Amino acid sequence: MGYTIAQKIIKNHLISGDMTVGSEIALKIDQTLTQDATGTMAYLEFETMGLKRVKTEKSVAYIDHNTLQSGFENADDHRYIQSVCEKHGIYFSRPGNGICHQVHLERFGKPGKTLIGSDSHTPTGGGIGMLAMGAGGLDVAVAMGGGAYYITMPKMYKVNLTGKLNPFVSAKDVSLEILRILSVKGGVGAIIEWGGEGVKTLSVPERATITNMGTELGATTSIFPSDETTREFLKAQGREEDYIPLESDPDAEYDKVIDINLSELAPLIACPHSPDNVVTVESLKGTKVDQVCIGSCTNSSLMDMLKVAALLKGKTIKNSVSLSISPGSKQVLSMLADCGALTDIIASGARLLECACGPCIGMGFSPNSAGVSLRTFNRNFEGRSGTADGQVYLVSPEVAVAAALTGEITDPRLLGTMPEIKMPESFKIDDSAVIPPAPESIADSVEILRGPNIKPFPEAKPQQDTLSAELVLKVGDNITTDHIMPAGAKILPYRSNIPHLSQFCFGVCDKTFPERAKALGESIIVGGSNYGQGSSREHAALVPMYLGVRAVITKSFARIHIANLINAGIMPLTFKNPDDYDRINQGDKLTMKNIYSGMDSGEIILEDETSGENFTLVCSFTERQKDILKAGSLLLYTKGE
Ligand code: MIC
Ligand code: SF4
Numbered sequence: 001m002g003y004t005i006a007q008k009i010i011k012n013h014l015i016s017g018d019m020t021v022g023s024e025i026a027l028k029i030d031q032t033l034t035q036d037a038t039g040t041m042a043y044l045e046f047e048t049m050g051l052k053r054v055k056t057e058k059s060v061a062y063i064d065h066n067t068l069q070s071g072f073e074n075a076d077d078h079r080y081i082q083s084v085c086e087k088h089g090i091y092f093s094r095p096g097n098g099i100c101h102q103v104h105l106e107r108f109g110k111p112g113k114t115l116i117g118s119d120s121h122t123p124t125g126g127g128i129g130m131l132a133m134g135a136g137g138l139d140v141a142v143a144m145g146g147g148a149y150y151i152t153m154p155k156m157y158k159v160n161l162t163g164k165l166n167p168f169v170s171a172k173d174v175s176l177e178i179l180r181i182l183s184v185k186g187g188v189g190a191i192i193e194w195g196g197e198g199v200k201t202l203s204v205p206e207r208a209t210i211t212n213m214g215t216e217l218g219a220t221t222s223i224f225p226s227d228e229t230t231r232e233f234l235k236a237q238g239r240e241e242d243y244i245p246l247e248s249d250p251d252a253e254y255d256k257v258i259d260i261n262l263s264e265l266a267p268l269i270a271c272p273h274s275p276d277n278v279v280t281v282e283s284l285k286g287t288k289v290d291q292v293c294i295g296s297c298t299n300s301s302l303m304d305m306l307k308v309a310a311l312l313k314g315k316t317i318k319n320s321v322s323l324s325i326s327p328g329s330k331q332v333l334s335m336l337a338d339c340g341a342l343t344d345i346i347a348s349g350a351r352l353l354e355c356a357c358g359p360c361i362g363m364g365f366s367p368n369s370a371g372v373s374l375r376t377f378n379r380n381f382e383g384r385s386g387t388a389d390g391q392v393y394l395v396s397p398e399v400a401v402a403a404a405l406t407g408e409i410t411d412p413r414l415l416g417t418m419p420e421i422k423m424p425e426s427f428k429i430d431d432s433a434v435i436p437p438a439p440e441s442i443a444d445s446v447e448i449l450r451g452p453n454i455k456p457f458p459e460a461k462p463q464q465d466t467l468s469a470e471l472v473l474k475v476g477d478n479i480t481t482d483h484i485m486p487a488g489a490k491i492l493p494y495r496s497n498i499p500h501l502s503q504f505c506f507g508v509c510d511k512t513f514p515e516r517a518k519a520l521g522e523s524i525i526v527g528g529s530n531y532g533q534g535s536s537r538e539h540a541a542l543v544p545m546y547l548g549v550r551a552v553i554t555k556s557f558a559r560i561h562i563a564n565l566i567n568a569g570i571m572p573l574t575f576k577n578p579d580d581y582d583r584i585n586q587g588d589k590l591t592m593k594n595i596y597s598g599m600d601s602g603e604i605i606l607e608d609e610t611s612g613e614n615f616t617l618v619c620s621f622t623e624r625q626k627d628i629l630k631a632g633s634l635l636l637y638t639k640g641e
Helices: 005-013 036-048 072-088 100-107 122-128 137-144 171-182 197-201 204-217 228-236 302-312 330-339 341-347 397-406 498-504 513-520 539-546 559-567 578-583 595-601 623-631 634-639
Strands: 014-016 024-027 031-035 058-062 091-093 114-117 131-134 149-152 155-162 190-195 221-223 256-261 268-270 278-280 291-294 322-325 372-375 391-394 467-474 523-526 549-554 571-575 589-592 603-608 614-618
Touching (some): 005 131, 005 190, 031 036, 031 137, 036 058, 072 091, 100 114, 100 204, 122 131, 122 228, 131 221, 137 149, 137 559, 137 634, 149 559, 155 197, 171 204, 171 256, 171 278, 204 228, 291 302, 291 397, 302 397, 330 341, 467 513, 467 549, 498 539, 539 559, 559 623, 559 634, 571 578, 595 603, 623 634
Parallel strands (some): 031 058, 031 114, 058 091, 190 221, 291 322
Antiparallel strands (some): 024 149, 268 278, 268 391, 603 614
16 A cells, blocks of 8 residues: 555654554654644743753744733843754744745755644645644654654545636635535644645645645644746745655545535635634625735735735725734745835835734734624634634635625626736745754753743642542633633733633633632633644643643544643543533533553543533543643653652
8 A cells, every 4th residue: 555645754753653543653854843822831841851952953933922011021032033043053033034834845844854832833845745744832842852743643635626726716715615515623643645647736825725724624733745847936035955655556445525616706705703613705795895905924924915915906995994914934025115016005004014913813903892803814712803703704814805805705807807817936035033953062051031920830740540520611612722821912022921810711611710710729621622632732722731621522523622631631631422522511520530541441430420410522642641630741741840
């Protein structure tokens, strides 16, 4: 049997385990990336490990999330990360240089290599044939130290593309179409490979839009072949030597094959508050729009921005609409400026934001109350925009422009003829905003700059053989990490201050949670299916750990979150019979005995002392995971304490 693209890369990087679906494998990691909102914690963890230099081929730290400096906190964190990079051998991408995924694709990603990043949209690198995965900060810290990255061997899905996109239909619509087909749970446990004749019609930035949003499917990652288009892109970025060809074997086997004919797609839109809530733009035509945001790691490439500029050229946006544009990188912004496209964008009435995540993570530009906001982003979870009752829709750049010009949801095909946009033969190369680390010989003299907002890492406690605790919070299906640990301009500056952050935990669901959990000392959370989807933020595990949560029991979990829970010493368990979810209530007193032998047998009995019922819980921990839980956390396990 032949290999898929992902299987080939896995095979080349396999440290331990066998490639049987569902079993644990350990991978050698070639590159890492961090962003600042998860990076501070990742570097604190790296420092705790006591290593001098990173052991990867390339590790890059980006500052792109916490760029709104409304107090000293973010600026202090940036200086901290910069000093850690200088000392420990990491490249530092300065604030303003761009969004991690966009810059990494442009300047550092390489086909055939493995990349993990402390950000869930790291699979963007799959657009050039990398095996790129999102991970918790601690996993990234361990990989920087040369340690393996452990995942469950995924299933392989193939999306077979035929045809060619019509004008005003774009890669974003392909992402929305696959979300419509598979839902936000449909990719869990799988790698999605994009293949077929249609692939040839897609540029690297278009492929990267698609792999970026594979995250919303819950997939381990998504990947495209590395072909002549990839070579052209790398050549235009001045690094043709990084190219290697990569494709699946003709007899590779897939667990599922989905066909999409690009020629048949129409402009699509994801309605509030889930990326898989997809309908056609046509079906919502006439809906009044208050705000339009163009940018984010999904749609901020030069090609996207040139398209936007060409459609806006000579026109003025509607008085009732506020339009923001955030180019993905300094390269994109300066090329837009050089060719005059930036002038067309500004002349239309758009507000230019810096090359950063910005409104995507609620860092400014929140919509008006109950405002309808059309965004070219990848997530529209409730409250994420910073406006609790904001109505966020996800769209392509074409649909975004059409709404900005007309003030309502409009099929962009009504805008006339699509101007032809060509990929430049060479991009403008200027890496001056990426600061290389100090040479190893002088690294010892580099001082780490720690601000007062950095608080010690919360103390983990080993899992005991018996746990008796109250069910402190019961939540429903598809709980996102934005529910568990919200972000936004007011909260993000405290990512390195877990005690302060803890006041906001589960604020979207139940404001009394932090206080109640703290008062209980130890507690248990119950959730529905796909618990912990969305961001890779390990804070969604570290903060509950700090508040005394010892176990989370659900119908099912999202991949990165389950790893983060184990890393933080919290037991992730699932109901053997999903209907038991309905028989258990918030406030119940729960007991689990013989946890250690249950971890071995794969089943633990949960006694509900309040109702008198017993429930069977399932766990499938590897030996390593059991040891981590018994040690209390991955950090304690790694340190051998
Ligand atoms: C996101 O899009 O939710 C983020 C902010 O980029 C997160 C990381 C974080 O919470 O810092 C992600 O996707 O992992
Ligand atoms: Fe940044 Fe948004 Fe991309 Fe997350 S999804 S990395 S916040 S642009």
